[in-house]
Amino acid sequence: MSVLVFTENWDGKFKKMSFELVSYASKIAEMLNIQTVALSIGDVQEDELKKLGNYAADKIISVNNDKLKNLDNQAYTSVIAQVAEKEGAKVVIIAHNNTGKALAPRLSVKLKAGLGAGVSKLPSSVEPFTIFKKVYSGKAYSNLVIKSDIKILTLAQNSFEFEENVKSPAIESFEPALSDDLFKTTVSNVQKQTGKILLIDAEIVVSGGRGMKSGDNWSPIEELAELLGAATACSRPVSDEGWRPHEEHTGQTGKIIAPNLYIAAGISGAIQHLAGISSSKCIVAINTDKDAPIFEAADYGIIGDTAKVLPDFIQAVKEIK
Amino acid sequence: MKILICLSNVPDTTTKAKFVNDNTAFDTTGVQWIINPWDELALTRAIELKSDAANSIENITVITVGEKDAEPTMRKALAIGADDAVRIDAEPTDAYFVAAQIAEYLKSNPFDLIFNGIESADYNGSAVGGMLAEFLNIPSVSAVSAVNIENGQVKIKRDIDGGTEEVTSELPLVVIAQKGITKEPMIAAMRGIMMARKKPLNVVAPVEVDALTEIVNFELPQPKPPCKMIEPDNVKELVTLLQNEAKVI
Numbered sequence: 197m198s199v200l201v202f203t204e205n206w207d208g209k210f211k212k213m214s215f216e217l218v219s220y221a222s223k224i225a226e227m228l229n230i231q232t233v234a235l236s237i238g239d240v241q242e243d244e245l246k247k248l249g250n251y252a253a254d255k256i257i258s259v260n261n262d263k264l265k266n267l268d269n270q271a272y273t274s275v276i277a278q279v280a281e282k283e284g285a286k287v288v289i290i291a292h293n294n295t296g297k298a299l300a301p302r303l304s305v306k307l308k309a310g311l312g313a314g315v316s317k318l319p320s321s322v323e324p325f326t327i328f329k330k331v332y333s334g335k336a337y338s339n340l341v342i343k344s345d346i347k348i349l350t351l352a353q354n355s356f357e358f359e360e361n362v363k364s365p366a367i368e369s370f371e372p373a374l375s376d377d378l379f380k381t382t383v384s385n386v387q388k389q390t391g392k393i394l395l396i397d398a399e400i401v402v403s404g405g406r407g408m409k410s411g412d413n414w415s416p417i418e419e420l421a422e423l424l425g426a427a428t429a430c431s432r433p434v435s436d437e438g439w440r441p442h443e444e445h446t447g448q449t450g451k452i453i454a455p456n457l458y459i460a461a462g463i464s465g466a467i468q469h470l471a472g473i474s475s476s477k478c479i480v481a482i483n484t485d486k487d488a489p490i491f492e493a494a495d496y497g498i499i500g501d502t503a504k505v506l507p508d509f510i511q512a513v514k515e516i517k
Numbered sequence: 518m519k520i521l522i523c524l525s526n527v528p529d530t531t532t533k534a535k536f537v538n539d540n541t542a543f544d545t546t547g548v549q550w551i552i553n554p555w556d557e558l559a560l561t562r563a564i565e566l567k568s569d570a571a572n573s574i575e576n577i578t579v580i581t582v583g584e585k586d587a588e589p590t591m592r593k594a595l596a597i598g599a600d601d602a603v604r605i606d607a608e609p610t611d612a613y614f615v616a617a618q619i620a621e622y623l624k625s626n627p628f629d630l631i632f633n634g635i636e637s638a639d640y641n642g643s644a645v646g647g648m649l650a651e652f653l654n655i656p657s658v659s660a661v662s663a664v665n666i667e668n669g670q671v672k673i674k675r676d677i678d679g680g681t682e683e684v685t686s687e688l689p690l691v692v693i694a695q696k697g698i699t700k701e702p703m704i705a706a707m708r709g710i711m712m713a714r715k716k717p718l719n720v721v722a723p724v725e726v727d728a729l730t731e732i733v734n735f736e737l738p739q740p741k742p743p744c745k746m747i748e749p750d751n752v753k754e755l756v757t758l759l760q761n762e763a764k765v766i
Contacts, residue, residue, distance in 0.1 A: 301647030302650060332639060338736070380655070384684075397678075443697075512752050
């Protein structure tokens with residue numbers, strides 16, 4: 197029996213998220229007194245696969261098949277299910293990101309396994325299996341019991357303090373059965389963002405709202421982000437106005453993020469915006485309105501105009517770098 | 518082509534979450550109920566697609582699993598422009614239960630293109646769309662930010678973690694829609710509201726399905742300590758605090 201963790205690689209390299217997942221899975225395996233098995237799909241070299249052992253994977257299963265070059269949800273679900281069966285998975289851990297949200301529900305039906313989506317903590321109990329998850333877009337939490345024999349959890353990004361626990365896992369390659377009728381989608385024209393820190397991966401995010409007054413005033417946001425190694429984001433009115441692309445919209449209906457530091461410049465903090473950022477570890481608010489709700493969510497606040505405060509902010513960061 | 522939109526009836530996004538019965542049930546007092554925002558975007562996109570005759574879309578149906586109190590929200594969808602509505606008469610206990618109910622309905626009432634919002638504003642599970650596709654053994658594409666039809670072929674843009682991809686797929690297909698699929702949700706016109714009263718809203722009996730999960734209780738987030746205010750002419754102090762106190766830069 198095992199806890200199976202589905203890892204993701206980008207061009208053959210694991211991101212931090214995968215290590216978080218393996219570490220999280222190994223803690224649950226400990227609670228259940230069973231093994232942690234990590235699954236990797238794609239062309240990943242042995243040296244890279246071994247890194248999963250640094251976070252307490254007992255065994256690594258590598259599936260490298262040309263048919264799985266692109267994400268086909270039905271085919272990937274089948275592969276994970278085959279490995280889950282082979283390894284007697286009791287719990288399957290997947291990231292709560294775009295890929296994970298696409299796969300976990302399918303797998304839930306395939307394995308008849310109850311889904312706990314977007315967990316941020318370890319289960320409070322394994323008998324009954326009780327998890328803690330966000331509901332109402334972060335305005336509340338629920339304690340949820342998963343009643344099925346197999347459980348699937350998706351782990352919210354940047355929510356779990358992972359730790360090193362070095363093991364030397366066996367690496368096993370696995371050839372899944374892949375019938376043609378599993379592949380009903382075709383992927384073309386892949387556009388990868390390069391040279392830019394992705395909003396969902398970013399440890400620091402600098403975000404602007406309507407208080408920036410115009411899309412032409414974004415250079416201090418970009419400069420501050422560049423200096424801090426941060427991603428840029430915006431509030432909903434900003435993306436609705438077309439000042440910034442919709443990919444940058446953070447909030448309940450946009451991206452839900454949890455960076456270590458979120459800097460909100462000229463954002464009043466509507467309840468929908470707060471729902472998307474409230475899991476950030478530290479929030480800085482800059483706003484002219486002392487009654488803006490963003491100050492209730494913030495750790496540090498400055499009442500002032502972004503046009504004056506941001507250049508000072510940039511200057512002060514330059515002095516410490 | 519026939520389009521189905523799976524709708525969730527959810528509290529308005531400005532609602533503050535409160536609970537009753539020892540924190541085991543959501544307090545619905547004074548709550549405005551709306552079409553789940555992402556489902557509304559999907560419905561809007563479907564209506565846009567239908568308005569182009571070249572796409573030959575004959576019908577847009579909305580479906581929900583819910584009790585009678587979900588009907589005003591279904592009427593709203595009909596007022597916006599759906600042709601008919603189906604309500605499977607059951608309390609939506611969990612995503613697996615909901616997806617199983619809709620899948621059962623679809624076995625005898627097939628559709629070509631099935632839209633789901635990427636998550637619901639209440640339980641945030643991102644689950645029904647993918648589950649439905651697996652129940653029906655049909656493809657699903659998630660995190661979709663554009664849907665077009667060219668010569669009867671459905672063309673999709675989806676977000677991957679770190680970029681976008683264009684995807685085509687066999688039909689029937691489940692599309693799981695997010696922000697970007699259309700610019701803004703369509704608002705019902707007076708004529709639409711009048712017409713909605715006459716459009717069919719069919720109530721279907723549920724099938725026997727066991728939910729796989731159960732909510733024990735709810736908790737509200739811990740209140741945050743008050744925000745530390747810094748003078749606007751002393752941004753240096755903020756940077757020092759971020760570096761030495763919060764240790765985030």
